[in-house]
Amino acid sequence: MTARIESALAHIGSIEDLAALDTPIHRLDPRAKLVTTLALLVAVASFGRYEVTRLLPLALYPIVLAALGDVPAGPILARLALASPFAILVGIFNPLIDRAPLAALGPVVVTGGWLSFASILVRFGLSLGTALLLVATTGFDAVCAALARLGLPRALVIQLLFVYRYLFVLSDDAARMIRAHGLRAPLGRRPGLRVAGSMLGQLLLRTLARAQRIHAAMLCRGFDGVFRLRRPLRLGARDVAFAVGWCGWFALVRAVDLPQLLGAVLGRLG
């Protein structure tokens, strides 16, 4: 788990670097990207559970986002692979349970279970990949600003910004503590329940003390209980066109079976 968190933190670092780029996608208003991403998620989830091929045209959006936003595919795919076990675990039973033949590719009969399993994997890749790309091309702070402007309760937005700000600081605290334990523990064993309890308790005490220091620092700087988020957001014609255009594409993909159409046309030509 430690390794998992560390890789996650390294991932945030690389996301921050990507979010600092300046590309046509980065220059879009964060609200346009957020709304388009949410529309894609609804479109993905609205397909029936045996749909695989009809979902694929939706991949155009994340592909274009990554291409125009200069986001390399490797780290995003690696992150998806790390997050995939639960989706695979729940989906892997489908081929075993649902053995009704639903499609045929020449002599090979595909059962409903395999179709729905493939559908779960495609959904997983599309929705989570797009969410990661949203943050990688926008930055976490800007996504929070967009959420605030779209009506998320202010207390929650402030909370998000605080969590993000202190994620690294407290993780460093924890890492130092784990290293100190490792240097003193025979054979570098993991702490037992008792020791872990006091380690976590110590970490908690430090956290509470830190919260008091932060509060004092905020009061010193004139904090009066009201948060003022200063991040000018301007919604231009480009942003609206971006969101409307992509939502139109999603609606088209939802209404028309494009791969089927393409395959049929190709078959007629050949």
Place this chain on the structure above:
Amino acid sequence: MHMSDALVSPAVGGAMWGVAVGVAAWSARKLRQAPEDGRVPLMGVLGAFVFAAQMVTFAIPATGSSGHLGGGVLLAIILGPGAAFLVMASVLMVQALLFADGGLLALGCNIVNLGFFASFLAYPFVFRPVAGARPTPRRLFGASLAACVVGLQLGALGVVVETALSGVSELRFASFLLLMQPIHLAIGIVEGLVTGAVVVFLRRARADLPLGTALAPEAGRPRSRRAALVAVGLVAMLGAGVLSWFASSRPDGLEWSLARLAGGRTPVVPDTGLRRALARAQAAMALLPEYGLEKNAAGGRESRPRSWPAVDAGTSTAGLVGALLTLALSGAVGAGLRAVRRSAPASRAPSLRSRQDVT
């Protein structure tokens, strides 16, 4: 045990989003009424603590595996229910946005499963009664353990119910339930043991810290009848919402598994007035009325029991060829755009990563 976007239907995801946003707004309003006394930084830093605490893994005796703190119940014990709920919601949002844990559509489900059950059910209705007014360390430990077990059992049940209602996974309700609950009983016990250890440690080190009352003064008194009524009402609403989706939006999932259990015969569904009314309302309100009712053989769940195995090889093959072509075209568009971008190199804004300064 994050619920995944891949498994959730828009109806279930949207309904749980609604519940999560409602509880968050209620909690935020409740907190605004309490005096602001360093609450905001405390909540924020405790959210980051949940992440950091997950780095401290410990050996689970006699199993060879390791566990870590989950955090929901511990937060409720320190902060009280409303603040703990908001902190868990923010932690889950960060996980969904940055780590691809769960996903945005399933976020509402995850906030309810991991935040609501721990803060608003396990803490007030298990932890507080067991701990009592003047808890001894032993009672604190036992109460933490019980609250974690109950919270995780409810959370696992939430995952199973949401998965079954969404109908994307093929797992039957009963078998998924039998898979999830025992696993989460074990996880709950381990999590409860370490939460109890931390709470007892905190009690010894900071006896001055009023647990669960730091931020919500009204929680210090024994829980009023009204608060209990609100909690029960919320659970009832949740249950009613969930059950109504079962009854109206996706009758096929339940009927279909009933049909399997009944050996292929379609079960007789009583055509009550309520059911008809719900169906009418559903037809009138449905955003995507054709959802799940595709007429073609490749997509039709409705048509399957009658017409299978009506497999049209021609249709399937055309679909696959078209799909491969779609992917190739999308990839080509991406590669083309990348090539264009590369010929005009991007300017790089100064990096924001110098965040090592510490308050």
